[in-house]
Amino acid sequence: MTEKTEKTPARRAKPRGTYHHGDLRRAVLDAATALIRERGSEAFTLREAARLVGVDHAAVYRHFEDKRALLAVVAEEGFVAIAGRIRDEMAGLPETSVLERLKALASAYVGFALDNPAHFRVMLGPRLNEDGRFPSLESAIEGAVTLLLDEVRRGRRLGLLRDARTRDMAMTVWTAAHGYASLALLGRIKHGDSVRAAAYLEVVVAPVLAGLQR
Amino acid sequence: MTEKTEKTPARRAKPRGTYHHGDLRRAVLDAATALIRERGSEAFTLREAARLVGVDHAAVYRHFEDKRALLAVVAEEGFVAIAGRIRDEMAGLPETSVLERLKALASAYVGFALDNPAHFRVMLGPRLNEDGRFPSLESAIEGAVTLLLDEVRRGRRLGLLRDARTRDMAMTVWTAAHGYASLALLGRIKHGDSVRAAAYLEVVVAPVLAGLQR
DNA sequence: ACCTGAACACCGTTCAAGT
């Protein structure tokens, strides 16, 4: 779809019989991410990603054990991106404004989901990691969760939050952000475009933060 | 699964060349639900469901437009089941104990998800209804949501809840229950078995209900 | 070391043909 600037059929995307030079692994990942974004997470196909890169579909198996392994990396990169976005959105806020910062965290989480719905679905749809394969996916998730735990911990230390366990309160926040994101992707947040859906998050999440306050 | 009372292999399930007598539509739905439960939602296959019933796979198309249509009915029946479970779990509680009833509602929602993880995934994974097909799926969802809205409405009337919009507070509760269920299915609720995961819901959801109180 | 080509055992969907 992308490289057909001429009437060239997909089989000429690979330049005259030579190998794919450079980082095929990276190229496949980018193609996969792009396809998932355009066609949706369930329609994604290994063969189409290979076609897009201009390589035989079997070549993908040199770099990924199977389709699930590829998707696990896509998911992992999503969690890294979410963590980055959370850091960005919290960056301007003073460390003492814990409630504001938690709101920003939730907003970053939901914002990523609304901007990258299919990618988010890959991250949280299939039980990619049910058998403990993909430890680096686990680490990426932990990376994002750590931001949340740190925030709640400081909130407790500053006496801004209830006297409950840090992990429990963190789960309450994650639950709210994740639930909102999921329901939004399912079209259950009846607030038109994603801009308004992002704004409505504040309304829905306000009682949750209120309930967490001391 | 249903009619294999003996050790009969799948291909002999259809009695000697005759048509499937009775409700093939219902039989396919039951087979689909069973397969989804056993093999997981993404591994589910039209052809395998047909095989299980003992019918040619093309016969399924007499009763369902396509695979998505079949899954939409499975999803719909899931929402009907959830609504029933919610009614059951709230049945013993007095109408004035709105907070208790909301807790029971959330617990029923999460309980269904934990007991039927693959079924729940079908209900909320793929964007089955993105294009407004399947209006009866929409109705089934609305049926469950109505139970929630009624509860919040009564809570407001009794002066037990904040003075906020009914729909907004209902979304807060749904968001919490749905987020908890989703995270639990993803293995992010670190509380061993599903029995303990159900109990931990109370801990996570307590601040939310507290935040909704007047 | 990395990729190709062909093969295998599956899919979902369609359609003429049977009863």
Place this chain on the structure above:
DNA sequence: ACCTGAACACCGTTCAAGT
């Protein structure tokens, strides 16, 4: 009216063979 059988255009995965 309802189902079968064969066909079509796809999949994911494997493996000998090429460079």
